[in-house]
Amino acid sequence: MQTESKNPVRWGVLSTASIATKVARAINLSQNAELVAIASRTEERAAAWAQKHNVPIAYGNYDALLSDSSLDAIYIPLPPSMHAEWTIRAAEHGKHVLCEKPLSANFDEATMMADACRQNGVQLMDGVMWVHHERTAMMKEQLTNLGELRRVTAAFTFNWGTIPTNNIRAKPELAGGSLGDLGYYCVRAILWAFEEMPTRVFATARYKVGVDFSLAGILWFEDDRIATLDCGFDTGLRRWFEVAGTNASLVCDDFTVPTSEESSRFWIHGSENEKHETGACIQEVNMVERFSGIVQSDNLEPEWVDVAVNTMRVCDALRESDQRGEIVSL
Ligand SMILES: NC(=O)c1ccc[n+]([C@@H]2O[C@H](COP(=O)([O-])OP(=O)(O)OC[C@H]3O[C@@H](n4cnc5c(N)ncnc54)[C@H](OP(=O)(O)O)[C@@H]3O)[C@@H](O)[C@H]2O)c1
16 A cells, blocks of 8 residues: 655754764655755855755855745754754744754753744754664663662763863853753653653762863652763763663663664663663664654644753753752752
8 A cells, every 4th residue: 555655854954063964864864854955154164065965055144044945844953052042043934943952051941942833833852862763662661671660870971081172062152061962861861761850959060161071960759769860071981871670770881872873782680681682773864754754744742842841951950959059959
C-alpha cells in the first residue's frame, strides 16, 4: 500500500556555527527534510558555507533568512545569549524553531520563547540529540526493571587545558559557562529518568574568565529520590549517567554522543551484569526527522517545549543556589 507522500520540510540555518555542519549533514540524510538556506553575519561566510554544504541560498544577514517565505523550519545554533531573540523573531515569521541548547540564557527567556512559539502556532524544540537515539527508548524500557528508582548521577566534562578565550563558552556576555553547555545535558538525563521536577536543589561552582568553569549539584525529589551532577571544562572527557533503583542500576557511559554511529551500548548492573547493544543510529538524523514530522503533521508536540523550559528552570535554580550559597526550593 502506498502512503501519501508529503513535501519535505524546508530548513534554513541561522549562522555558520561549528555544530551546524553536523546538523546540515543530518538534514541532508533525513527522509523528510531539505536544507535550503544558510545565513551568516557576512555574505562571504554564508556563500562559502553554502558552497561547501551544497545549499542553494545564502543570506548575508539573519533577518533576510527569516523573511524567506519558502522556509518552514529554522535551526538556531547561535551563542546562548542570542537564542531568545532569534527564536522569538523566527516564531513571529511563522517558522518552526529547532534551537540549540541551552534553550536560553535563563528561565524567563525560555518562558518568553515558549509563549512566542505557542502564540504563533509553531513548534519549539531544543537541540538535545541523545533523547532521539533508539538507545534512549531501550534504556527507558529497562528503567522499569530496576525496582523503585532512588538515584541518578550524571557527569559531562571535558578539559580545556588552556582556556580558549574566544570560544563562546568562555564568554559571560554570550551566556557561556559549563552549566548551560554541559550540565544542561545532565539535568535533562535526571528529568528523563525521574519524570518529575526536583523539590530542592543545591550547587557550588568555580568561576574562571567570568563563567562557571565547573559546577557540582544535588537535586532532591519526592519519595526518597536524589540526583547529583557535575559538569566542567577542567576534567577529561566524561559523559555518563547511572540510574540506580532498589534492585539494579543502569549505566550509560557515553550518553550525550554514542562512541559509534554503527552501534551503541549500556549496562544493567544487578546480581549479574548485562551489556545491551543497539544497531546503527544517527541521533541527529532522528532529531531532524522527528521535528520535520511534527511540522508536516501540523500537530504540535508541547512536551518538547515543556521539557526544555523545565531544564532551564532547574539550571536557573542551580545557578541561584551557587550564588546564594544555600539550598533553593522550586
Ligand atoms: N546539540 C549539540 O550536540 C551541540 C554541540 C555543540 C554546540 N551546541 C550548541 O550550539 C550553539 C553553537 O555552538 P558552536 O560551538 O557551534 O558555536 P560557534 O562555532 O562559536 O558558532 C556560533 C555562531 O554564531 C554566530 N554568531 C553571531 N553572533 C556571534 C557572536 N557575538 N560571537 C560568536 N558567534 C556569533 C556565528 O556565525 P556567523 O558568523 O555565521 O553569523 C558563529 O559561527 C551553542 O548554543 C552550543 O551550546 C550544541
